[in-house]
Amino acid sequence: MKYITKISLLALSISLSTGAKAENNQLNVYTWAESIDPVLIENFQKETGIEITLDSYTSNEYLLAKLKSGSSDYDVVFPSQHFVKIMIQEGLLKNIDAKNMAAFKQVDDKWKNKWWDKSSEYSIPFVYGTAGYTVNRDKYEGPANSWKEFFEPTGAAAGNIAVFSTPDEIIPAAQLYLGIDFCTEKRTDMKKVYQLLKKQKEYVAVYSSDNISSRISSGEVVMHNWWDGDSMRARKNNNAPIEYAQPKEGLVGWLDSMVVPKNSRNSDNAKTFINWMSEKDNATIEYNYYAHSSAVAIDESKAIHKKENSPEIFPTAFIKFTRACSPSAQKLVDKVWTQLLQ
Amino acid sequence: MKKLSWNFWGLLPAYLVMSLLMVLPLLIIFYVSFMTSDAYGGYKAIFSLQSYSQIFYTADWDDNLVLNFQYLKIIARTLFLSGATAVICLLVSFPVAYYISRQSNNMKTFLLYLVTLPFWVSMVVRVYACVLILSNDGVLESGLRFFGLIGDIDSLLYNNAAMMVGMVYTYIPLMILPIYASIEKLDTRLIEAASDLYSCRMNTLRSIILPLCKPGIVAGFILVLVPCLGTVLEPMLLGGGKTMMLGNLIQNQFGVARNWSFGASLTVLLLCIVLLFLMFQAHRTSKLRELS
The missing domain is CATH 3.40.190.10 (Periplasmic binding protein-like II)
Incomplete structure (x- = not known):
């Protein structure tokens, strides 16, 4: 019995030591x-x-x-x-x-x-870089120089919009459009943000931050929230018929x-x-x-x-960097998002 | 000291696994649900019932506490969609299970193998397959268009129906198998006797086959309903993330919304709902056992 214990202890120590060794290369x-x-x-x-x-x-x-x-x-x-x-x-x-x-x-x-x-x-x-939105030029001929087209879509865009699945960059974008400060603690302001997003929801096909490239390149949706470089990569590498919008209200940095x-x-x-x-x-x-x-x-x-x-990463639109919100401002952001997706 | 029997030692690993991986986490969730959540995720060890009152009351935009049905709506939707999924599964499964049970032994094995085949594939992949089938210009839409059955339609994807298709597809084997098991045990002589006594087919089904298959049907119903209540993937991928079910709401609280206590209290609530169904089932089987 003792012999077996010794052997198993030995085996254990060997496996632990090799484990530790492997750890160093990880x-x-x-x-x-x-x-x-x-x-x-x-x-x-x-x-x-x-x-x-x-x-x-x-x-x-x-x-x-x-x-x-x-x-x-x-x-x-x-x-x-x-x-x-x-x-x-x-x-x-x-x-x-x-x-x-x-x-x-x-x-x-x-x-x-x-x-x-x-x-x-x-x-x-x-x-x-920036967060903004990309349009599919095969399916959408309208302008792409304001957040208006994205938040209050008309024509081909209505019903075919895709939005990020988390509020981190979409709420600042809505705030840019409405002329509201990032991380505002004013309830009335955030209520406006909520109402804008709530109205937009009628025209949203999907809230997702995954597989954006295939969704917008194929024309499954005609507008998609996206990041500058990713959009450029799809345009250059896959010849996707897409354009990264330059909203006059600004991009989210x-x-x-x-x-x-x-x-x-x-x-x-x-x-x-x-x-x-x-x-x-x-x-x-x-x-x-x-x-x-x-x-x-x-x-x-x-x-x-x-x-x-590379117009995407050398934007003409001005850029406003997101900030770390205070807990009470963050609560309002969470509130908007939870109510929106209820 | 009384020597502990094999029963104890044999089951010890199971007890350990269950208590470490199930009971303990549940206790933690229960504990967190009574705490105050921290602004950036996590929780503070301050007792609070806020997370439970939040299910019914939320602060509106003017900071007044008002009765709010948004979460109750999600719960109702979850119950409705799960129930509907279970009903559809039942309607589809019963004929399938019955058909399988009437085949030769070799054929039975083969068909049952086919039923369980999807379980060998990851659930994410299976749900994605549904996305591909239902997407714009996907297999289904282009197929229907090819045969001239549809004109220009809105996307088949990203709505409640798409979600249900995914849920039915994912969970239907859980319905077929128990129903099959109970049909298998069915004494065929009873059916013969029924037809000898001039019972019509419908009547045989209603008064002989269905009552005898009831345990299987109930078991299948619960096996489908329970995982449906906690489903997360289908609303996300097939529903387009627009309408939440309880599972998504809970996931959000631990992720994006960073409100662990609320997530925990919702988990406790979901658990209670599931327990109700399971207790109903347990009560039924124990009653049946008493009868026999």
């Missing part, structure tokens, strides 16, 4: 769907011997819910600016001393020490940073990854693939998205 990346070039993942694994497990999300809210539940095991995640602020506030992020990382030197000065991470301890800004969750078990690998992704060559490859503007330096001579062929 990196769990949780990022926006289809956002990282698979070539980069492969190169990173080859160069560093670190094995990446990739998982993806399509809204900041889900990312926050995952991290908040405490059951996640991610090492690098890519929240937008206002969620970086919330996550720092909620103690969900690891202090990685970002300002002293190699990656930080690559970051464009205009994105350093911003309000969401004033002393740059937690986050490395990575990509930025976002900036995704690389951060490390507090309970990450491979934070050294995470830092290696963040530094590696921010190297000029890799950032350029990522820029060409993801098609969103890069917050870290890229090699302009190798960039394929230039100002003259």
Whole structure:
């Protein structure tokens, strides 16, 4: 009996130690769907011997819910600016001393020490862009230069509109259209937002943030909430007959940073990854693939998205970045959304 | 000390799994439902009944607490759609189960295998298949148009009917199998006797086959109804995320809406509804057992 115990203990310790060893080569990346070039993942694994497990999300809210539940095991995640602020506030992020990382030197000065991470301890800004809407030009000939067409659709668009499935970017868009401040705490203002969205709902085919590309490219819907770079990618790579609208009321701005969750078990690998992704060559490859503007330096001579062929990411419309709302403003946002989708 | 029997030791793993993975999480949910939710998800350990009162009363835009039917409406919709799904499943399943039970043994095995075949595929994939079939210019629409049966129509996708198609498709095996099992046990001599006594077919069905198959029908009904009550995928993918069912509402509270306590209280409510149905079933079977 004792002999067996000894052997099983030995087996256990071996399996634990090898498990720990394997752990060191692991990196769990949780990022926006289809956002990282698979070539980069492969190169990173080859160069560093670190094995990446990739998982993806399509809204900041889900990312926050995952991290908040405490059951996640991610090492690098890519929240937008206002969620970086919330996550720092909620103690969900690891202090990685970002300002002293190699990656930080690559970051464009205009994105350093911003309000969401004033002393740059937690986050490395990575990509930025806008949220707006895309129209299918085969099915829709009307104008696309105002949020009016999207929120109060007529003609071919009525009944064939698709809207993001979470309020994070659609409520700011409605606020832009109505001339209301982001994160307002005024109930009367939010009631107007609710009424606008409620009226729009009659013309909405689907609320979804997944599979946007196929839905708008195929013409299944004629207008779809979308992000600038994703829309451009579908237009350039798949020749989709689509156009990213430039609403005169403004576009909703976002900036995704690389951060490390507090309970990450491979934070050294995470830092290696963040530094590696921010190297000029890799950032350029990522820029060409993801098609969103890069917050870290890229090699302009190798960039394929230039100002003259990329109206999506060089918008003429003005951009207003979303903010982190106060709890009472957030409650109003949640209220609008719950009532809307009841 | 009395030596614990094999019954105890044999069942110990099951007890452990059940208490760790079912009872404990349920207790946590029960606990959270009586707490105050935190603004950014999570909860604060302050006792509050707010999450339960929220089911009936919500603050309107002027901050007055008013009786609000929005959540009750979702609950009613959930009950209605689930009930309707179960009824449709029953109507479709009964002839299928009856047909299968009248085949040769080999054929039976094969047909039952076909019925269970969809279970080998992930549910997400199955629901997506429905999306492909129902979508604009999808298999169904282009097929019907090819035969000139329809003209220009609105999308078949993204409405309550599409949701029900998905739910019926997903859960129908759960109805066919128990009904089949009870038809299998049916003594065919009773049917022969009925026809000998000049009972017409309808009458045989009504007064002999249906009453004898009742346990299977009830079991199938409950097996379909219960998972339908908690369904999340179909409203999201086939309903277009526009109309919620209880499952989506709960998911939202733990996700986007970040109101864990409310999500927990809704979960408790859903659980109560499910328990009611299961208790009804348990009560019935125990009564049957007493009779026999």
